[in-house]
Amino acid sequence: MSTETPQRRSRFRWIPTRSGRSKVIAGLTALxxxxxxxxxxxxxxxxxxxxxxxxxxxxxxxxxxxxxxxxxxxxxxxxxxxxxxxxxxxxxxxxxxxxxxxxxxxxxxxxxxxxxxxxxxxxxxxxxxxxxxxxxxxxxxxxxxxxCDGSTVPGDNPPSAPGTPTTSDVTNTSVKLSWSAATDDNGVKNYDVLRNGSKIATVTGTTYTNTGLTAGTDYTYAVQARDTIDQLGPVSGSVSVRTTGGDDPPPPGDKINLGYFTNWGVYGRNYHVKNLVTSGSAAKITHINYAFGNVQNGRCTIGDSYADYDKAYTADQSVDGVADTWDQPLRGNFNQLRKLKAKYPHIKVLWSFGGWTWSGGFGQAVQNPAAFAQSCYDLVEDPRWADVFDGIDLDWEYPNACGLTCDNSGPAAIKVMADAMRAKFGPNNLVTAAITADASSGGKIDAADYAGAAQSFDWYNVMTYDFFGAWANKGPTAPHSPLNAYTGIPQAGFNSADAIAKLKAKGVPAKKLLLGIGFYGRGWTGVTQAAPGGTATGAAQGTYEAGIEDYKVLKNTCPATGTIAGTAYAHCGTNWWSYDTPATIGSKMTWAKNQGLGGAFFWEFSGDTTNGELVSAIDSGLK
Incomplete structure (x- = not known):
């Protein structure tokens, strides 16, 4: 069983060829x-x-x-x-x-x-x-x-890192920065001041007042010393500050409404951060999980550098209507998310690592949990985009169990990883995880210490979808995201209610559990029976992969004809699909509130309609 969608499974995706770019040098005649x-x-x-x-x-x-x-x-x-x-x-x-x-x-x-x-x-x-x-x-x-015997390199080391800046005199439009001096064997000439990873000033002293800021906005600062021959030393630690004033951010309420945004969605799906604005979804969500970063050789690594921070956005594609330039320090989805947060400061963004295809590296990583946590922290808090992210999400499928590959790290591995991440990221960053919803006896929930790990995680995204699908190509047809059990369900324990109940019984607080919603359907073809439990001849055709289709397509091509176990199904021609609708999502949100859950999350934004029907249903249902 997998609680993962093919978008996560199918990570081999087309990336446009890009030519390199070098800085143009005035007067350069050599090739x-x-x-x-x-x-x-x-x-x-x-x-x-x-x-x-x-x-x-x-x-x-x-x-x-x-x-x-x-x-x-x-x-x-x-x-x-x-x-x-x-x-x-x-x-x-x-x-x-x-x-x-x-x-x-x-x-x-x-x-x-x-x-x-x-x-x-x-x-x-x-x-x-x-x-x-x-x-x-x-x-x-x-x-x-x-x-070399030159006057600039031999015997002249670069300066040390200055002290982490402190802030004072914060107003609506300005902030004063102060830092302790760097050291150098031949003297420090000046300091570069970095805001959100980009240089904004060079000063000779150890203070700087940044003016012209926006009220009620978050900024991150660091400094970097230059010596007398212009050698740059390492960047200091960073400090974050919020200017006063501005509109108070909309209160997120008591419940979390979190959506996954996929970096590969910018290719064939042509889905960009701006779509969160035009659909109205940005005003209704509380958190975004940016998927995915990879886990390789015991470390967190970049998933898709082009989509993440290099893709140049035109004005019409950009959140704020301003086109990227070729030489700006940060582009791609990261810069668009930065612009989104400036427009909707209530939104928190987490960088999600792993997923179905990239979970194979977790087993090696947890053998040295402190080094793993350090690598993740260094990447998430990279000065170029530290202000974009508010924490990390770890999508390990699955600890001490089998997903695409099998792991034998032991039941304690998930807790070891969680504790190391919390120790490194500290109390002011979010640390979360996407976890299995397999509540069968001796299943994946039983395989790992999710209760122990919950002490360090802020919450779990319980993947209460993909219970059933056309990988069983002959059927029986069954809803992929049932809220509860029903007569004839193909596998005991494969439903949302049982998964939540099992996690709570093991000691995971209800408020640390988010109910998962799929913004897509799973389907079979060759089906004659309208009700669940029918036989099939294979997977129904989908836009991107057989057996799966976005809600925005299914609502028109195969409208729901019935409901079972708190979710919808549809029989049209010889195809049979199951998916959630605004109505079934509303019922699931009522159930989640009655269970005392922390809220809901969904996979993923691009499956919704252009006016954000499903996001709106989650938002309304959680209020």
């Missing part, structure tokens, strides 16, 4: 050489004591920088060739270069002259440039195997 095409590690020539190599950072645009090395012949005879080597810290790299062949072995980088610029006359110099990314500065420079 830029893509780094991906550079092969072979240059061998240093014989040591030269009558030449120097000097590094300069020409510019920095937040997400990248332009660096330049200059080789000068300080001797009395011509230099026939040159090779510069240097180290970059992990996370800093060369992406493209011109006027040199640049290669690397790990963090050690090598630049060798081209055929036309290797010879340097006495007193002359040659420069080459490159576009890079990351905050680090070069160290350990050698020129033709000897010391």
């Amino acid at each position: 830029a050489v893509p780094f991906a095409a550079m092969v072979g590690l240059a061998s240093p020539a014989s040591a030269a004591t009558s030449a120097t190599a000097t590094y300069t950072k020409k510019s920095d645009w937040g997400s990248g920088f332009e660096g330049q090395w200059t080789v000068k012949n300080t001797g009395t005879t011509a230099l026939s060739s040159w090779t510069i080597e240097w180290d970059y810290p992990t996370g800093t790299r060369v992406n493209s270069a011109w006027d040199a062949t640049v290669t690397n072995s790990g963090t050690r980088w090598t630049a060798k002259n081209l055929g036309w610029n290797g010879s340097i006359a006495p007193g002359a110099s040659v420069s080459f440039g490159f576009n890079g990314s990351g905050p680090g500065a070069p160290s350990g420079c050698t020129l033709n195997g000897g010391a």
Whole structure:
């Protein structure tokens, strides 16, 4: 049994080919050489004591920088060739270069002259440039195997991180920042002030007042020191602050209304963050789970970098009607979510990791839970998008049980992971999990310590859908999201009421349980019987995958003909579908309130109508 939809299962999706972009350099006449095409590690020539190599950072645009090395012949005879080597810290790299062949072995980088610029006359110099990314500065420079002897790199380390800023004098439109000074072996020149991950100012002191802000808005700040040769040190810790005034955010009420937004929905489904606004859903939800980040090699990793933070949005697609520019620090869904939160400050966004296809990495990750939690925290709190996310959601399918793959981490693994995440993310971030609804005897709920883990999780998204579907291609037909048991149900314990009852009986507080709603139907074809329990010949045709279809399609192509176990079903021609309607959702919300649940969640936004019928039904039902 799976409580997961094929959208989560089918993660192989088309991604448009994108050409790389390098910063345009004024006056550049040499052909830029893509780094991906550079092969072979240059061998240093014989040591030269009558030449120097000097590094300069020409510019920095937040997400990248332009660096330049200059080789000068300080001797009395011509230099026939040159090779510069240097180290970059992990996370800093060369992406493209011109006027040199640049290669690397790990963090050690090598630049060798081209055929036309290797010879340097006495007193002359040659420069080459490159576009890079990351905050680090070069160290350990050698020129033709000897010391660089330049005035900017050897013996000059980048500055330390400044202290985490503190805030004061907060008004409707301004905030004052103060921080403790960074240290450097040759002195600190100035500090870059970062707001929401983007540089907004460079100052020489250790205070800065940011003006022109919006009332009642959340901002995140950090600072970064530069030394006398313009080397950037590491970014400080970040501080979040909310300006005073503004309209008070709409109260979320006593119940949570949470929806999943999928990063792959921006492709074939053409569903974007702006659709939450145009449908009216943004005003009615309380939380968004952004799906998915991956779990690989014991770490949280990016799921789809293009959709997440690189896709450029046109004005008509953008939440605020402003088009992205090619050089802005953050684009994609993350920037659109930032704009959504500015417009609807009551919404909280969590980054969801795992899902059906990407759950296989959790078993390895929980072997070192502290390192796993640290990697997730570092990614969620990356200064480029820290203000976008209010916490993390972990979708492990399933701890100590089988989903797409089988896990044998043991019953305690879910609690170990939850405790490590809470310890790292602290009390001010949300830490949640999507969990199984298999309440059968000895089933998936029994396989893991969900009650123990609930002490660290804020709530569980109980996946009370996908109980039955056309993976049983001959039937019997059955509703995929039954609220309760009914006569003839194919499997005992496969219904919402039993799942919630079992979790409560194990000690999970009712207020930490959210009832799951699917914004789609599951269906069979070759069915002659209108009532549930009929035989079939296979999966009904769907827009994206056989056996599954969005509610927005089914409401028109196969309207409901009956209800069973608190949900709807439809028989049209030889197809049989089950799905929730606004009416059945209303009844389920009444049941959830009577059970004292924390609210409801749904998978996922794009299945709803353009005017948000199902989101509205959840919102109305929870009030």
